[in-house]
Amino acid sequence: MNHANNLALLTDLYQLTMAQSYFQSRKLEPATFSLFIRNYPPHRGYFVCAGLEDVLRYLVDFAFDGGSLDYLHSCRLFADEFLDFLKGLRFRGEMWAIPEGRLLFKEEPILEITAPIVEAQIVETFIINQINLQTLIASKAARCVHAARGRALVDFSLRRTHGIDAGLKVARCSFLAGFSATSNVLAGQRYGIPIVGTMAHSFVCSFEREIDAFRSFVASFPDNSTLLIDTYDTLAGARSAVEVAREMAARGGRLRGVRIDSGDLASLAREVRKILDEAGLSDVKIFGSGGLDEYDLASLSEANAPYDSYGVGTKMGVSADAPWFDMAYKLVEYNGRPVLKLSTGKATVPGKKQVFRFADGRGQLERDMIGLRNEEVAGSEALLQKVMEHGKPVGPRPSLKEIRDRFLQEISRLDEKTRAICNPRPYPVELTPKLSHLRDKIEEQVTQTQ
Amino acid sequence: MNHANNLALLTDLYQLTMAQSYFQSRKLEPATFSLFIRNYPPHRGYFVCAGLEDVLRYLVDFAFDGGSLDYLHSCRLFADEFLDFLKGLRFRGEMWAIPEGRLLFKEEPILEITAPIVEAQIVETFIINQINLQTLIASKAARCVHAARGRALVDFSLRRTHGIDAGLKVARCSFLAGFSATSNVLAGQRYGIPIVGTMAHSFVCSFEREIDAFRSFVASFPDNSTLLIDTYDTLAGARSAVEVAREMAARGGRLRGVRIDSGDLASLAREVRKILDEAGLSDVKIFGSGGLDEYDLASLSEANAPYDSYGVGTKMGVSADAPWFDMAYKLVEYNGRPVLKLSTGKATVPGKKQVFRFADGRGQLERDMIGLRNEEVAGSEALLQKVMEHGKPVGPRPSLKEIRDRFLQEISRLDEKTRAICNPRPYPVELTPKLSHLRDKIEEQVTQTQ
Numbered sequence: 057m058n059h060a061n062n063l064a065l066l067t068d069l070y071q072l073t074m075a076q077s078y079f080q081s082r083k084l085e086p087a088t089f090s091l092f093i094r095n096y097p098p099h100r101g102y103f104v105c106a107g108l109e110d111v112l113r114y115l116v117d118f119a120f121d122g123g124s125l126d127y128l129h130s131c132r133l134f135a136d137e138f139l140d141f142l143k144g145l146r147f148r149g150e151m152w153a154i155p156e157g158r159l160l161f162k163e164e165p166i167l168e169i170t171a172p173i174v175e176a177q178i179v180e181t182f183i184i185n186q187i188n189l190q191t192l193i194a195s196k197a198a199r200c201v202h203a204a205r206g207r208a209l210v211d212f213s214l215r216r217t218h219g220i221d222a223g224l225k226v227a228r229c230s231f232l233a234g235f236s237a238t239s240n241v242l243a244g245q246r247y248g249i250p251i252v253g254t255m256a257h258s259f260v261c262s263f264e265r266e267i268d269a270f271r272s273f274v275a276s277f278p279d280n281s282t283l284l285i286d287t288y289d290t291l292a293g294a295r296s297a298v299e300v301a302r303e304m305a306a307r308g309g310r311l312r313g314v315r316i317d318s319g320d321l322a323s324l325a326r327e328v329r330k331i332l333d334e335a336g337l338s339d340v341k342i343f344g345s346g347g348l349d350e351y352d353l354a355s356l357s358e359a360n361a362p363y364d365s366y367g368v369g370t371k372m373g374v375s376a377d378a379p380w381f382d383m384a385y386k387l388v389e390y391n392g393r394p395v396l397k398l399s400t401g402k403a404t405v406p407g408k409k410q411v412f413r414f415a416d417g418r419g420q421l422e423r424d425m426i427g428l429r430n431e432e433v434a435g436s437e438a439l440l441q442k443v444m445e446h447g448k449p450v451g452p453r454p455s456l457k458e459i460r461d462r463f464l465q466e467i468s469r470l471d472e473k474t475r476a477i478c479n480p481r482p483y484p485v486e487l488t489p490k491l492s493h494l495r496d497k498i499e500e501q502v503t504q505t506q
Numbered sequence: 507m508n509h510a511n512n513l514a515l516l517t518d519l520y521q522l523t524m525a526q527s528y529f530q531s532r533k534l535e536p537a538t539f540s541l542f543i544r545n546y547p548p549h550r551g552y553f554v555c556a557g558l559e560d561v562l563r564y565l566v567d568f569a570f571d572g573g574s575l576d577y578l579h580s581c582r583l584f585a586d587e588f589l590d591f592l593k594g595l596r597f598r599g600e601m602w603a604i605p606e607g608r609l610l611f612k613e614e615p616i617l618e619i620t621a622p623i624v625e626a627q628i629v630e631t632f633i634i635n636q637i638n639l640q641t642l643i644a645s646k647a648a649r650c651v652h653a654a655r656g657r658a659l660v661d662f663s664l665r666r667t668h669g670i671d672a673g674l675k676v677a678r679c680s681f682l683a684g685f686s687a688t689s690n691v692l693a694g695q696r697y698g699i700p701i702v703g704t705m706a707h708s709f710v711c712s713f714e715r716e717i718d719a720f721r722s723f724v725a726s727f728p729d730n731s732t733l734l735i736d737t738y739d740t741l742a743g744a745r746s747a748v749e750v751a752r753e754m755a756a757r758g759g760r761l762r763g764v765r766i767d768s769g770d771l772a773s774l775a776r777e778v779r780k781i782l783d784e785a786g787l788s789d790v791k792i793f794g795s796g797g798l799d800e801y802d803l804a805s806l807s808e809a810n811a812p813y814d815s816y817g818v819g820t821k822m823g824v825s826a827d828a829p830w831f832d833m834a835y836k837l838v839e840y841n842g843r844p845v846l847k848l849s850t851g852k853a854t855v856p857g858k859k860q861v862f863r864f865a866d867g868r869g870q871l872e873r874d875m876i877g878l879r880n881e882e883v884a885g886s887e888a889l890l891q892k893v894m895e896h897g898k899p900v901g902p903r904p905s906l907k908e909i910r911d912r913f914l915q916e917i918s919r920l921d922e923k924t925r926a927i928c929n930p931r932p933y934p935v936e937l938t939p940k941l942s943h944l945r946d947k948i949e950e951q952v953t954q955t956q
Contacts (some may be wrong), residue, residue: 071704221669253519
């Protein structure tokens with residue numbers, strides 16, 4: 057499970073074969089690569105930038121260790137002088153990026169790297185791997201937060217995230233996008249995210265009677281018990297919870313909440329609320345869970361189902377309706393020469409870029425323009441910042457909490473129609489006249505040259 | 507990125523709160539948990555077991571280190587005597603499992619753990635996390651292999667797998683299910699999987715002319731070059747590849763192949779094949795890629811598109827049409843008492859189990875029965891084997907290559923209609939009369955008790 061020593065090998069083989077060819081033909085001039093998302097998946101109208109912190113750490117640590125070089129040697133593909141070169145290779149380039157937690161729209165560069173082409177190319181695989189995953193999850197989680205209309209959400213996804221790394225990153229990125237807590241204890245330790253838990257059906261089943269399970273649990277957690285009431289019959293479970301809550305009250309304690317994890321969540325919550333209220337337990341919270349996503353949360357909000365908070369698991373943790381983004385890392389400039397590709401459906405825009413964001417007088421987001429890095433676009437905010445120079449991080453390294461605050465601030469400035477869970481209104485993004493002109497010019501040149 | 511020291515914390519908080527409650531109420535009797543998949547996603551008719559090796563390693567290494575205990579202490583949820591208990595806690599239980607690479611059908615236990623309830627419960631999250639991911643990917647990859655009808659497949663998914671761990675496990679599980687190689691260099695090192703690579707569009711773009719890129723690459727890899735020909739115009743690219751192949755032949759070399767990554771893959775391959783054949787280059791292979799999944803591969807096979815092999819990436823690597831399984835780890839016996847839950851849509855079957863597989867006279871798989879662990883079912887093969895006893899692995903630990911061979915052997919025994927990419931015929935699975943009777947009896951008891 058220890059990947060720390062050889063993350064440089066976590067790459068596609070062609071990055072290394074291309075690197076050898078560049079090295080052998082002495083093509084070591086600077087190249088600029090641009091990372092962006094080509095298209096929205098269905099029902100997506102915005103993305104949430106995430107993953108930059110892990111990319112910075114990877115670039116700082118980038119190096120091939122002895123075991124990695126031995127393995128590459130054993131592949132019989134690489135020349136000794138190239139392996140010597142790899143041994144000394146470190147990332148010494150420059151990176152510009154949109155900070156984590158800011159909104160991103162399609163075709164906008166989320167980051168751009170400028171470095172000798174071998175360095176800039178070889179890091180592609182890891183960069184896409186992390187930015188794609190973290191942006192994917194932050195974007196999905198943001199939709200859940202919006203749909204829940206102020207009710208607190210807890211990340212419950214660890215058991216069905218795609219592996220260990222995803223489990224940690226999902227906890228990080230759902231918190232970044234406004235979740236309140238996670239069930240993932242290691243993520244709690246690593247990222248300082250509040251951790252939350254209730255109980256499982258197996259706990260209830262392990263006792264002969266449901267109410268005995270409830271009594272045992274509240275004895276261990278007198279201040280912090282949420283009882284799972286749907287193992288056998290949800291309404292009977294609610295009545296048992298009332299009985300236990302009264303026993304607690306008699307001892308001076310208080311039941312925190314009950315959890316419903318199956319069945320018709322909206323109508324069950326109403327019946328359970330009634331049972332609790334009629335027993336004078338209106339301060340006992342109802343926690344909902346069970347395969348929820350933003351579409352379910354929107355329905356529950358619409359129905360005014362009396363939940364106080366929700367656990368959101370699998371479908372958020374794998375971004376079930378859109379488990380990947382069409383994210384690409386493309387060469388846009390080589391040795392000062394803007395370049396592009398024309399592949400069907402995958403054409404690119406040349407040159408080093410900047411994204412300019414316009415707001416109205418009240419601070420509401422109006423539109424973005426993608427332009428050249430060195431353009432000045434009056435009345436706009438330039439989003440890409442220099443975050444690395446000569447291989448060293450520069451500028452602020454915000455905490456996760458600061459990133460979360462920045463996200464919550466910016467999303468409040470986005471039009472409700474663009475935030476819609478279904479069929480969002482497209483946010484206006486266009487190229488500046490200068491960039492548009494450059495693209496047309498290079499496209500013409502390329503077509504004539506080939 | 508180093509998770510090795512504190513994987514015990516990679517769990518849901520409720521596993522630890524339940525554990526404290528069990529510990530404090532001295533509930534330390536043995537429990538049996540059963541892991542299974544409740545339902546097929548659309549178009550799935552079978553699963554491929556995978557992930558057991560990582561579970562064995564996790565259980566052997568399971569322990570809370572000092573930093574983990576310090577963190578748990580800081581949460582102010584846990585009693586000191588419970589944290590002392592956790593400090594000494596190791597997994598000392600028993601595990602039965604269906605070996606990796608064997609076929610699995612819905613509701614069949616893929617593994618069962620028997621241990622004191624704290625031990626058996628606390629490991630749930632990691633076990634589901636790994637078995638869900640690896641079985642998911644092996645099952646998806648098996649469909650791709652079937653659809654490709656004998657053409658070799660290469661895993662190209664690393665850049666869009668959900669993080670680092672998933673990238674490694676996808677390489678492992680796609681190879682297990684019959685893929686020939688991966689582009690993932692670290693997976694090549696770790697698992698001994700053959701690694702394969704071609705070139706990227708950026709390589710072509712970094713040269714002023716496409717043909718210069720081709721010449722540079724073949725100079726570095728005279729025996730092992732696959733040229734990417736779709737950066738600007740696929741047919742023009744094919745003609746440039748012909749020119750370079752002739753230059754190589756004049757030097758005594760040979761171009762290995764060309765790759766098409768965009769456009770109408772079937773018709774482009776036919777035109778490219780014609781260009782190559784007319785140039786006397788019928789031994790130059792055509793490699794296809796570009797967002798392929800089993801549905802695309804089936805269409806290309808159906809159309810007899812002249813590809814020799816394919817790169818299969820994102821949609822396999824995230825199992826895009828079914829990015830999670832409805833996999834559950836449920837208590838089925840506590841202290842010798844069979845248990846179940848009745849939650850709506852999530853009812854379980856009690857008792858320690860075994861799966862019995864029946865084949866016809868030619869070895870073709872006919873049907874399975876799920877029965878009690880200690881049943882003898884004549885004429886069938888019992889699938890669950892004891893793989894761990896007193897916390898130590900027992901029995902064979904097959905190599906990845908052996909698991910792959912076992913899978914390829916067993917899948918060849920499964921009816922074509924059950925293997926179908928769309929609308930597969932359900933494979934017959936039923937409960938033995940003994941298990942069926944036990945379920946009815948316990949259900950009645952539970953209903954009366956609560």
